[in-house]
Amino acid sequence: xxxxxxxxxxxxxxxxxxxxxxxxxxxxxxxxxxxxxxxxxxxxxxxxxxxxxxxxxxxxxxxxxxxxxxxxxxxxxxxxxxxxxxxxxxxxxxxxxxxxxxxxxxxxxxxxxxxxxxxxxxxxxxxxxxxxxxxxxxxxxxxxxxxxxxxxxxxxxxxxxxxxxxxxxxxxxxxxxxxxxxxxxxx
Amino acid sequence: xxxxxxxxxxxxxxxxxxxxxxxxxxxxxxxxxxxxxxxxxxxxxxxxxxxxxxxxxxxxxxxxxxxxxxxxxxxxxxxxxxxxxxxxxxxxxxxxxxxxxxxxxxxxxxxxxxxxxxxxxxxxxxxxxxxxxxxxxxxxxxxxxxxxxxxxxxxxxxxxxxxxxxxxxxxxxxxxxxxxxxxxxxxxxxxxxxxxxxxxxxxxxxxxxxxxxxxxxxxxxxxxxxxxxxxxxxxxxxxxxxxxxxxxxxxxxxxxxxxxxxxxxxxxxxxxxxxxxxxxxxxxxxxxxxxxxxxxxxx
Numbered sequence: 001x002x003x004x005x006x007x008x009x010x011x012x013x014x015x016x017x018x019x020x021x022x023x024x025x026x027x028x029x030x031x032x033x034x035x036x037x038x039x040x041x042x043x044x045x046x047x048x049x050x051x052x053x054x055x056x057x058x059x060x061x062x063x064x065x066x067x068x069x070x071x072x073x074x075x076x077x078x079x080x081x082x083x084x085x086x087x088x089x090x091x092x093x094x095x096x097x098x099x100x101x102x103x104x105x106x107x108x109x110x111x112x113x114x115x116x117x118x119x120x121x122x123x124x125x126x127x128x129x130x131x132x133x134x135x136x137x138x139x140x141x142x143x144x145x146x147x148x149x150x151x152x153x154x155x156x157x158x159x160x161x162x163x164x165x166x167x168x169x170x171x172x173x174x175x176x177x178x179x180x181x182x183x184x185x186x187x
Numbered sequence: 188x189x190x191x192x193x194x195x196x197x198x199x200x201x202x203x204x205x206x207x208x209x210x211x212x213x214x215x216x217x218x219x220x221x222x223x224x225x226x227x228x229x230x231x232x233x234x235x236x237x238x239x240x241x242x243x244x245x246x247x248x249x250x251x252x253x254x255x256x257x258x259x260x261x262x263x264x265x266x267x268x269x270x271x272x273x274x275x276x277x278x279x280x281x282x283x284x285x286x287x288x289x290x291x292x293x294x295x296x297x298x299x300x301x302x303x304x305x306x307x308x309x310x311x312x313x314x315x316x317x318x319x320x321x322x323x324x325x326x327x328x329x330x331x332x333x334x335x336x337x338x339x340x341x342x343x344x345x346x347x348x349x350x351x352x353x354x355x356x357x358x359x360x361x362x363x364x365x366x367x368x369x370x371x372x373x374x375x376x377x378x379x380x381x382x383x384x385x386x387x388x389x390x391x392x393x394x395x396x397x398x399x400x401x402x403x404x405x406x407x408x409x410x411x412x413x414x415x416x417x418x419x420x421x422x423x424x425x426x427x428x429x430x431x432x433x434x435x436x437x438x439x440x441x442x443x444x445x446x447x448x449x450x451x452x453x454x455x456x457x458x459x460x461x462x463x464x465x466x467x468x469x470x471x472x473x474x475x476x477x478x479x480x481x482x483x484x485x486x
Contacts, residue, residue, distance in 0.1 A: 024212070028219060051220050053212040064216040068225065074485050075246035075293070080442060083229055084406050089368040093220060097213050163442050 023056040023181070025106060025142060030177030032065050034150070036168040043077060043167065045070040052177045054142070059100040061116060063175070064093050085157050086123055094122040104135070106179075111136045123155045133175070146175045227319035230328055230365040231373070231401055232409065233445040233481050234288065234296070234313070237434030238453060238461055239375055239399040239413035242330040242363035244315050245290035248486050255284040255456045255479040262472015276475055281454035304455040305338040319365060332359040336459040352383035357458040369403040377415070379462050386421075393419040395462050401438070409438045411447065415462060422463075432465045436477075447479040
Protein backbone atom coordinates (compact mmCIF):
# COMPACT_ATOMS: atom_id res chain seq x y z
CA UNK A 1 0.00 0.00 0.00
CA UNK A 2 2.76 2.38 0.98
CA UNK A 3 4.67 1.44 -2.12
CA UNK A 4 1.77 2.21 -4.39
CA UNK A 5 1.19 5.57 -2.78
CA UNK A 6 4.85 6.34 -3.15
CA UNK A 7 4.84 5.39 -6.81
CA UNK A 8 1.74 7.46 -7.43
CA UNK A 9 3.16 10.48 -5.67
CA UNK A 10 6.46 10.14 -7.47
CA UNK A 11 4.74 9.90 -10.81
CA UNK A 12 2.56 12.86 -9.97
CA UNK A 13 5.57 14.85 -8.87
CA UNK A 14 7.38 14.03 -12.10
CA UNK A 15 4.37 15.05 -14.10
CA UNK A 16 3.87 18.28 -12.20
CA UNK A 17 7.56 19.05 -12.43
CA UNK A 18 7.43 18.53 -16.16
CA UNK A 19 4.51 20.94 -16.37
CA UNK A 20 6.26 23.59 -14.28
CA UNK A 21 9.58 23.12 -16.02
CA UNK A 22 7.98 23.34 -19.41
CA UNK A 23 10.22 25.28 -21.70
CA UNK A 24 8.13 28.39 -21.52
CA UNK A 25 9.38 31.65 -22.98
CA UNK A 26 7.78 34.98 -22.31
CA UNK A 27 7.91 38.74 -22.78
CA UNK A 28 6.10 41.69 -21.24
CA UNK A 29 7.50 44.32 -23.53
CA UNK A 30 6.57 43.19 -26.99
CA UNK A 31 5.27 45.78 -29.39
CA UNK A 32 1.99 45.69 -31.20
CA UNK A 33 1.26 48.43 -33.66
CA UNK A 34 -1.34 49.07 -36.29
CA UNK A 35 -1.61 51.26 -39.29
CA UNK A 36 -4.74 52.51 -40.98
CA UNK A 37 -4.37 54.10 -44.38
CA UNK A 38 -7.39 56.03 -45.60
CA UNK A 39 -7.85 58.75 -48.24
CA UNK A 40 -7.93 61.61 -45.72
CA UNK A 41 -5.81 60.39 -42.89
CA UNK A 42 -3.16 57.86 -41.89
CA UNK A 43 -3.52 56.62 -38.36
CA UNK A 44 -0.83 54.80 -36.44
CA UNK A 45 -0.66 53.56 -32.87
CA UNK A 46 1.77 51.43 -30.90
CA UNK A 47 1.67 49.55 -27.65
CA UNK A 48 4.92 48.43 -26.10
CA UNK A 49 3.21 46.42 -23.40
CA UNK A 50 2.42 43.30 -25.36
CA UNK A 51 2.48 40.28 -23.10
CA UNK A 52 3.21 36.92 -24.68
CA UNK A 53 4.03 33.34 -23.77
CA UNK A 54 5.26 30.48 -25.92
CA UNK A 55 5.48 26.92 -24.73
CA UNK A 56 8.14 25.44 -26.98
CA UNK A 57 7.26 21.86 -26.05
CA UNK A 58 3.78 21.92 -27.52
CA UNK A 59 3.71 25.14 -29.49
CA UNK A 60 1.08 26.87 -27.36
CA UNK A 61 1.23 30.60 -27.80
CA UNK A 62 -0.75 33.46 -26.22
CA UNK A 63 -0.71 37.22 -26.61
CA UNK A 64 -2.41 39.78 -24.39
CA UNK A 65 -2.40 43.54 -24.85
CA UNK A 66 -4.35 46.19 -22.96
CA UNK A 67 -6.30 48.39 -25.37
CA UNK A 68 -5.51 51.50 -23.33
CA UNK A 69 -1.78 50.86 -23.78
CA UNK A 70 -1.95 51.91 -27.44
CA UNK A 71 -0.45 55.35 -27.85
CA UNK A 72 -1.39 57.69 -30.66
CA UNK A 73 0.24 60.84 -31.89
CA UNK A 74 -2.93 62.82 -31.29
CA UNK A 75 -4.64 62.55 -27.91
CA UNK A 76 -8.06 63.06 -29.45
CA UNK A 77 -7.52 60.07 -31.75
CA UNK A 78 -6.60 58.01 -28.72
CA UNK A 79 -9.78 59.16 -26.98
CA UNK A 80 -11.92 58.24 -29.96
CA UNK A 81 -10.13 54.88 -30.34
CA UNK A 82 -10.88 53.98 -26.73
CA UNK A 83 -14.30 55.57 -26.42
CA UNK A 84 -15.95 55.14 -29.80
CA UNK A 85 -14.34 52.19 -31.50
CA UNK A 86 -12.69 49.72 -29.13
CA UNK A 87 -14.86 50.60 -26.09
CA UNK A 88 -11.88 49.81 -23.90
CA UNK A 89 -13.87 50.43 -20.73
CA UNK A 90 -15.85 47.29 -21.52
CA UNK A 91 -13.37 45.29 -23.58
CA UNK A 92 -10.11 45.91 -21.82
CA UNK A 93 -7.77 43.60 -23.72
CA UNK A 94 -7.13 41.97 -27.04
CA UNK A 95 -6.00 38.37 -26.67
CA UNK A 96 -4.70 35.73 -29.01
CA UNK A 97 -4.68 32.09 -28.03
CA UNK A 98 -3.22 29.61 -30.46
CA UNK A 99 -0.76 26.99 -31.48
CA UNK A 100 2.39 27.21 -33.53
CA UNK A 101 2.12 24.37 -35.99
CA UNK A 102 5.86 23.76 -36.51
CA UNK A 103 8.13 22.11 -33.93
CA UNK A 104 10.14 24.68 -31.98
CA UNK A 105 13.64 24.49 -30.62
CA UNK A 106 14.77 27.70 -28.99
CA UNK A 107 18.13 26.17 -28.14
CA UNK A 108 19.26 26.13 -31.75
CA UNK A 109 20.09 29.42 -33.45
CA UNK A 110 18.40 30.12 -36.70
CA UNK A 111 15.44 31.67 -38.44
CA UNK A 112 12.20 29.76 -38.65
CA UNK A 113 9.09 30.53 -40.60
CA UNK A 114 6.13 29.48 -38.53
CA UNK A 115 2.37 29.39 -38.87
CA UNK A 116 -0.22 29.63 -36.13
CA UNK A 117 -3.78 28.50 -35.71
CA UNK A 118 -5.79 30.24 -33.06
CA UNK A 119 -8.42 32.68 -31.90
CA UNK A 120 -8.15 36.44 -31.65
CA UNK A 121 -10.48 38.07 -29.17
CA UNK A 122 -10.98 41.79 -29.59
CA UNK A 123 -13.87 44.17 -28.87
CA UNK A 124 -15.62 41.16 -27.32
CA UNK A 125 -15.60 39.19 -30.58
CA UNK A 126 -13.78 35.91 -31.24
CA UNK A 127 -12.39 35.21 -34.69
CA UNK A 128 -10.17 32.34 -35.66
CA UNK A 129 -7.10 33.59 -37.44
CA UNK A 130 -4.25 31.66 -38.95
CA UNK A 131 -1.16 33.74 -39.60
CA UNK A 132 2.44 33.48 -40.61
CA UNK A 133 5.44 34.77 -38.73
CA UNK A 134 9.17 34.42 -38.35
CA UNK A 135 11.04 33.40 -35.25
CA UNK A 136 14.71 34.24 -35.02
CA UNK A 137 16.62 32.39 -32.32
CA UNK A 138 19.96 33.69 -31.16
CA UNK A 139 21.81 32.91 -27.93
CA UNK A 140 18.77 31.47 -26.18
CA UNK A 141 16.58 34.46 -27.10
CA UNK A 142 13.82 34.26 -29.63
CA UNK A 143 12.30 37.13 -31.56
CA UNK A 144 8.94 36.72 -33.18
CA UNK A 145 7.74 38.99 -35.93
CA UNK A 146 4.42 38.89 -37.66
CA UNK A 147 2.40 41.14 -39.92
CA UNK A 148 -1.22 40.54 -40.67
CA UNK A 149 -4.45 42.29 -41.54
CA UNK A 150 -7.55 42.79 -39.45
CA UNK A 151 -10.94 43.55 -40.91
CA UNK A 152 -12.67 45.90 -38.47
CA UNK A 153 -16.10 44.69 -39.53
CA UNK A 154 -15.30 41.17 -38.30
CA UNK A 155 -14.85 42.57 -34.79
CA UNK A 156 -18.05 44.61 -34.86
CA UNK A 157 -16.11 47.86 -34.98
CA UNK A 158 -18.37 50.19 -36.92
CA UNK A 159 -17.09 53.20 -38.82
CA UNK A 160 -19.68 55.97 -39.15
CA UNK A 161 -20.22 57.21 -42.67
CA UNK A 162 -18.82 60.68 -41.89
CA UNK A 163 -15.37 59.29 -41.08
CA UNK A 164 -15.28 56.60 -43.76
CA UNK A 165 -12.62 58.66 -45.53
CA UNK A 166 -10.54 58.83 -42.36
CA UNK A 167 -10.43 55.23 -41.18
CA UNK A 168 -9.49 52.17 -43.22
CA UNK A 169 -11.75 49.13 -43.15
CA UNK A 170 -8.75 46.82 -43.10
CA UNK A 171 -5.95 47.64 -40.69
CA UNK A 172 -2.35 46.39 -40.88
CA UNK A 173 -1.07 44.93 -37.64
CA UNK A 174 2.56 44.44 -36.70
CA UNK A 175 3.76 42.26 -33.87
CA UNK A 176 7.28 42.08 -32.57
CA UNK A 177 8.24 40.26 -29.41
CA UNK A 178 11.60 39.24 -27.96
CA UNK A 179 11.26 36.23 -25.68
CA UNK A 180 13.43 35.06 -22.83
CA UNK A 181 12.97 31.91 -20.71
CA UNK A 182 10.05 32.49 -18.39
CA UNK A 183 10.88 32.79 -14.73
CA UNK A 184 8.00 32.16 -12.38
CA UNK A 185 7.78 35.14 -10.10
CA UNK A 186 7.28 34.52 -6.41
CA UNK A 187 4.63 36.68 -4.86
CA UNK B 188 -3.22 -4.81 -9.75
CA UNK B 189 -3.72 -1.64 -7.89
CA UNK B 190 -0.57 -0.13 -9.35
CA UNK B 191 -2.06 -0.63 -12.76
CA UNK B 192 -5.07 1.29 -11.61
CA UNK B 193 -3.01 4.19 -10.35
CA UNK B 194 -0.87 4.61 -13.42
CA UNK B 195 -3.73 5.58 -15.73
CA UNK B 196 -5.02 7.88 -13.02
CA UNK B 197 -1.72 9.67 -12.85
CA UNK B 198 -1.57 9.79 -16.61
CA UNK B 199 -5.06 11.25 -16.70
CA UNK B 200 -4.09 13.92 -14.22
CA UNK B 201 -1.01 14.73 -16.26
CA UNK B 202 -3.01 14.93 -19.49
CA UNK B 203 -5.60 17.19 -17.93
CA UNK B 204 -2.84 19.52 -16.75
CA UNK B 205 -1.36 19.57 -20.23
CA UNK B 206 -4.75 20.16 -21.81
CA UNK B 207 -5.12 23.21 -19.66
CA UNK B 208 -1.69 24.52 -20.45
CA UNK B 209 -2.91 26.90 -23.14
CA UNK B 210 -5.57 28.28 -20.82
CA UNK B 211 -2.96 28.49 -18.05
CA UNK B 212 -0.64 30.47 -20.27
CA UNK B 213 -3.47 32.84 -21.11
CA UNK B 214 -4.34 33.17 -17.43
CA UNK B 215 -0.70 33.86 -16.66
CA UNK B 216 -0.55 36.53 -19.35
CA UNK B 217 -3.84 38.07 -18.23
CA UNK B 218 -2.65 38.20 -14.62
CA UNK B 219 0.50 40.01 -15.64
CA UNK B 220 -1.60 42.39 -17.68
CA UNK B 221 -3.96 43.35 -14.85
CA UNK B 222 -4.02 47.11 -14.55
CA UNK B 223 -2.56 48.16 -11.22
CA UNK B 224 -3.51 51.75 -10.59
CA UNK B 225 -4.57 52.82 -14.01
CA UNK B 226 -6.01 56.28 -14.40
CA UNK B 227 -9.69 56.57 -15.14
CA UNK B 228 -10.03 58.57 -18.33
CA UNK B 229 -12.88 60.22 -20.16
CA UNK B 230 -15.13 60.87 -17.16
CA UNK B 231 -16.88 63.43 -19.33
CA UNK B 232 -16.79 64.11 -23.05
CA UNK B 233 -15.85 67.75 -22.84
CA UNK B 234 -14.88 70.49 -20.41
CA UNK B 235 -18.44 71.65 -19.68
CA UNK B 236 -21.84 70.05 -19.14
CA UNK B 237 -24.59 72.70 -19.39
CA UNK B 238 -23.54 75.48 -17.04
CA UNK B 239 -21.14 73.44 -14.95
CA UNK B 240 -17.51 72.77 -15.68
CA UNK B 241 -16.41 69.14 -15.68
CA UNK B 242 -13.13 67.77 -14.35
CA UNK B 243 -11.94 67.34 -17.94
CA UNK B 244 -9.22 69.54 -19.35
CA UNK B 245 -8.16 70.10 -22.96
CA UNK B 246 -5.56 67.64 -24.27
CA UNK B 247 -1.99 68.85 -24.58
CA UNK B 248 -1.32 71.12 -27.60
CA UNK B 249 -5.00 71.10 -28.49
CA UNK B 250 -7.16 74.16 -28.99
CA UNK B 251 -10.79 73.82 -28.01
CA UNK B 252 -12.87 76.39 -29.86
CA UNK B 253 -16.23 76.75 -28.17
CA UNK B 254 -19.32 78.62 -29.28
CA UNK B 255 -22.25 78.83 -26.92
CA UNK B 256 -25.60 80.31 -27.79
CA UNK B 257 -28.61 80.76 -25.59
CA UNK B 258 -31.91 81.87 -27.08
CA UNK B 259 -34.75 83.63 -25.31
CA UNK B 260 -37.47 82.32 -23.01
CA UNK B 261 -39.55 79.51 -24.42
CA UNK B 262 -42.64 79.97 -22.30
CA UNK B 263 -42.81 83.68 -21.54
CA UNK B 264 -42.00 87.19 -22.75
CA UNK B 265 -38.56 87.78 -24.23
CA UNK B 266 -37.29 91.27 -25.05
CA UNK B 267 -40.84 92.63 -24.88
CA UNK B 268 -42.32 90.05 -27.23
CA UNK B 269 -44.63 87.22 -26.28
CA UNK B 270 -43.39 83.64 -26.55
CA UNK B 271 -45.22 83.02 -29.84
CA UNK B 272 -44.06 86.31 -31.41
CA UNK B 273 -40.41 85.59 -30.61
CA UNK B 274 -40.84 82.03 -31.94
CA UNK B 275 -40.45 80.72 -28.40
CA UNK B 276 -37.31 82.66 -27.81
CA UNK B 277 -35.60 81.78 -31.08
CA UNK B 278 -35.66 85.44 -32.20
CA UNK B 279 -33.68 86.45 -29.16
CA UNK B 280 -30.17 85.77 -28.01
CA UNK B 281 -29.93 85.88 -24.25
CA UNK B 282 -26.21 85.24 -24.42
CA UNK B 283 -23.53 84.28 -26.93
CA UNK B 284 -20.10 83.15 -25.83
CA UNK B 285 -17.05 82.51 -27.94
CA UNK B 286 -14.10 80.88 -26.22
CA UNK B 287 -10.65 79.58 -27.01
CA UNK B 288 -9.25 77.10 -24.56
CA UNK B 289 -5.79 75.64 -24.97
CA UNK B 290 -4.12 72.64 -23.33
CA UNK B 291 -0.59 73.61 -22.27
CA UNK B 292 -0.24 70.15 -20.75
CA UNK B 293 -2.79 67.38 -20.39
CA UNK B 294 -3.54 68.78 -16.92
CA UNK B 295 -3.34 72.53 -17.48
CA UNK B 296 -5.74 74.51 -19.63
CA UNK B 297 -5.80 78.26 -20.17
CA UNK B 298 -8.46 80.14 -22.07
CA UNK B 299 -10.11 83.39 -23.03
CA UNK B 300 -13.69 84.15 -23.86
CA UNK B 301 -16.05 86.93 -24.71
CA UNK B 302 -19.76 86.94 -23.88
CA UNK B 303 -22.66 89.09 -24.95
CA UNK B 304 -23.94 89.56 -21.39
CA UNK B 305 -22.17 92.68 -20.06
CA UNK B 306 -19.66 92.12 -22.86
CA UNK B 307 -17.68 90.12 -20.34
CA UNK B 308 -14.10 89.31 -21.27
CA UNK B 309 -12.94 86.26 -19.41
CA UNK B 310 -9.54 84.75 -18.68
CA UNK B 311 -9.67 81.24 -17.29
CA UNK B 312 -7.41 78.54 -15.99
CA UNK B 313 -8.17 74.91 -15.28
CA UNK B 314 -5.84 72.52 -13.54
CA UNK B 315 -6.29 68.82 -12.93
CA UNK B 316 -5.04 68.06 -9.43
CA UNK B 317 -6.04 64.39 -9.07
CA UNK B 318 -7.20 61.72 -11.44
CA UNK B 319 -9.43 58.85 -10.34
CA UNK B 320 -7.75 55.43 -10.49
CA UNK B 321 -9.23 52.05 -11.36
CA UNK B 322 -8.13 50.52 -8.04
CA UNK B 323 -10.02 53.29 -6.20
CA UNK B 324 -6.94 54.38 -4.26
CA UNK B 325 -7.95 57.76 -5.66
CA UNK B 326 -11.75 57.43 -5.76
CA UNK B 327 -12.46 60.80 -7.37
CA UNK B 328 -10.95 63.15 -9.88
CA UNK B 329 -10.25 66.68 -8.71
CA UNK B 330 -9.83 69.71 -10.94
CA UNK B 331 -9.59 73.41 -10.14
CA UNK B 332 -11.24 76.10 -12.21
CA UNK B 333 -10.59 79.80 -11.77
CA UNK B 334 -11.47 82.82 -13.85
CA UNK B 335 -11.50 86.59 -13.93
CA UNK B 336 -14.14 88.47 -15.88
CA UNK B 337 -13.96 92.10 -16.94
CA UNK B 338 -16.98 94.00 -18.18
CA UNK B 339 -16.05 96.79 -20.59
CA UNK B 340 -19.63 98.09 -21.03
CA UNK B 341 -20.37 101.81 -21.35
CA UNK B 342 -20.76 103.31 -17.92
CA UNK B 343 -24.21 104.76 -18.51
CA UNK B 344 -25.22 104.50 -14.86
CA UNK B 345 -21.94 106.04 -13.68
CA UNK B 346 -21.22 103.13 -11.38
CA UNK B 347 -17.77 102.08 -12.55
CA UNK B 348 -15.86 105.04 -11.15
CA UNK B 349 -12.99 102.65 -10.51
CA UNK B 350 -11.96 100.18 -13.20
CA UNK B 351 -11.54 97.46 -10.56
CA UNK B 352 -15.32 97.56 -10.08
CA UNK B 353 -15.68 95.91 -13.46
CA UNK B 354 -13.99 92.73 -12.29
CA UNK B 355 -15.43 89.53 -10.88
CA UNK B 356 -13.82 86.20 -9.98
CA UNK B 357 -14.83 82.57 -9.67
CA UNK B 358 -12.96 79.75 -7.97
CA UNK B 359 -14.37 76.28 -8.30
CA UNK B 360 -13.42 72.70 -7.55
CA UNK B 361 -14.75 69.85 -9.63
CA UNK B 362 -14.93 66.63 -7.66
CA UNK B 363 -15.84 64.01 -10.21
CA UNK B 364 -16.39 60.30 -10.22
CA UNK B 365 -16.96 57.95 -13.11
CA UNK B 366 -19.17 55.29 -11.57
CA UNK B 367 -19.40 53.18 -14.69
CA UNK B 368 -18.84 53.49 -18.40
CA UNK B 369 -22.23 55.16 -18.58
CA UNK B 370 -22.60 57.19 -15.43
CA UNK B 371 -20.44 60.08 -14.21
CA UNK B 372 -21.08 62.66 -11.49
CA UNK B 373 -19.46 65.93 -10.54
CA UNK B 374 -19.80 68.10 -7.44
CA UNK B 375 -18.79 71.74 -7.69
CA UNK B 376 -18.10 73.75 -4.56
CA UNK B 377 -17.85 77.26 -5.97
CA UNK B 378 -16.96 80.69 -4.70
CA UNK B 379 -17.91 83.90 -6.45
CA UNK B 380 -16.50 87.35 -5.73
CA UNK B 381 -17.76 90.47 -7.45
CA UNK B 382 -15.93 93.72 -6.81
CA UNK B 383 -19.11 95.66 -7.34
CA UNK B 384 -22.76 94.80 -6.75
CA UNK B 385 -25.56 97.12 -7.84
CA UNK B 386 -27.85 96.68 -4.84
CA UNK B 387 -26.20 97.68 -1.58
CA UNK B 388 -27.87 94.72 0.14
CA UNK B 389 -26.48 92.22 -2.33
CA UNK B 390 -23.44 90.18 -1.37
CA UNK B 391 -20.06 90.66 -3.01
CA UNK B 392 -19.14 87.09 -2.09
CA UNK B 393 -21.11 83.90 -1.86
CA UNK B 394 -20.74 80.16 -2.07
CA UNK B 395 -22.57 77.88 -4.44
CA UNK B 396 -22.69 74.15 -4.64
CA UNK B 397 -23.18 72.62 -8.05
CA UNK B 398 -23.97 69.08 -9.04
CA UNK B 399 -23.81 67.63 -12.53
CA UNK B 400 -24.29 64.26 -14.15
CA UNK B 401 -23.88 62.45 -17.41
CA UNK B 402 -25.69 59.30 -18.46
CA UNK B 403 -24.45 57.80 -21.70
CA UNK B 404 -27.22 56.35 -23.82
CA UNK B 405 -25.11 55.32 -26.80
CA UNK B 406 -21.39 55.43 -27.52
CA UNK B 407 -21.71 58.99 -28.77
CA UNK B 408 -24.84 60.34 -27.10
CA UNK B 409 -25.39 61.29 -23.49
CA UNK B 410 -28.01 62.93 -21.32
CA UNK B 411 -26.50 65.71 -19.25
CA UNK B 412 -27.84 67.89 -16.45
CA UNK B 413 -26.55 70.24 -13.80
CA UNK B 414 -27.83 72.42 -10.96
CA UNK B 415 -26.36 75.08 -8.69
CA UNK B 416 -27.59 76.00 -5.24
CA UNK B 417 -26.56 79.50 -4.18
CA UNK B 418 -25.81 80.04 -0.49
CA UNK B 419 -26.79 83.67 -0.82
CA UNK B 420 -29.21 85.06 1.76
CA UNK B 421 -29.98 87.98 -0.55
CA UNK B 422 -31.15 85.56 -3.25
CA UNK B 423 -32.99 83.33 -0.84
CA UNK B 424 -34.90 86.38 0.48
CA UNK B 425 -35.69 87.54 -3.05
CA UNK B 426 -36.75 84.13 -4.31
CA UNK B 427 -39.38 85.76 -6.56
CA UNK B 428 -36.68 87.36 -8.70
CA UNK B 429 -33.62 85.15 -8.26
CA UNK B 430 -33.44 81.45 -9.04
CA UNK B 431 -30.91 78.66 -8.96
CA UNK B 432 -29.59 77.66 -12.39
CA UNK B 433 -30.83 74.31 -13.66
CA UNK B 434 -29.99 72.88 -17.05
CA UNK B 435 -30.63 69.66 -18.92
CA UNK B 436 -29.77 68.49 -22.39
CA UNK B 437 -28.31 66.04 -24.84
CA UNK B 438 -24.66 65.82 -25.77
CA UNK B 439 -23.62 64.35 -29.10
CA UNK B 440 -20.06 63.62 -30.14
CA UNK B 441 -19.26 63.36 -33.83
CA UNK B 442 -15.49 62.88 -33.87
CA UNK B 443 -13.80 66.19 -33.23
CA UNK B 444 -17.01 68.06 -32.48
CA UNK B 445 -19.11 67.89 -29.36
CA UNK B 446 -22.59 69.36 -29.70
CA UNK B 447 -24.70 70.05 -26.67
CA UNK B 448 -28.37 70.82 -27.17
CA UNK B 449 -29.93 71.97 -23.94
CA UNK B 450 -32.43 73.95 -21.92
CA UNK B 451 -31.66 76.17 -18.96
CA UNK B 452 -33.39 78.86 -16.95
CA UNK B 453 -30.24 80.95 -16.72
CA UNK B 454 -29.57 83.49 -19.45
CA UNK B 455 -25.81 84.12 -19.10
CA UNK B 456 -23.24 81.50 -20.00
CA UNK B 457 -20.37 82.27 -17.64
CA UNK B 458 -20.26 81.48 -13.94
CA UNK B 459 -19.69 85.12 -12.95
CA UNK B 460 -23.12 85.99 -14.35
CA UNK B 461 -25.30 82.88 -14.24
CA UNK B 462 -24.61 82.18 -10.56
CA UNK B 463 -25.77 85.60 -9.29
CA UNK B 464 -28.09 86.68 -12.10
CA UNK B 465 -30.43 83.87 -13.03
CA UNK B 466 -33.71 85.73 -12.93
CA UNK B 467 -36.01 83.30 -14.74
CA UNK B 468 -37.64 80.20 -13.41
CA UNK B 469 -38.39 76.89 -15.10
CA UNK B 470 -41.86 76.86 -13.53
CA UNK B 471 -43.15 79.99 -15.32
CA UNK B 472 -41.70 79.11 -18.72
CA UNK B 473 -38.47 81.02 -18.24
CA UNK B 474 -36.28 78.33 -19.70
CA UNK B 475 -34.33 78.83 -22.86
CA UNK B 476 -33.15 76.69 -25.73
CA UNK B 477 -29.40 76.66 -25.95
CA UNK B 478 -26.58 74.95 -27.76
CA UNK B 479 -22.86 74.66 -27.52
CA UNK B 480 -20.36 73.53 -30.11
CA UNK B 481 -16.89 72.45 -29.14
CA UNK B 482 -14.37 71.83 -31.87
CA UNK B 483 -10.88 70.53 -31.15
CA UNK B 484 -7.90 71.57 -33.24
CA UNK B 485 -4.62 69.75 -32.85
CA UNK B 486 -1.82 72.27 -33.02
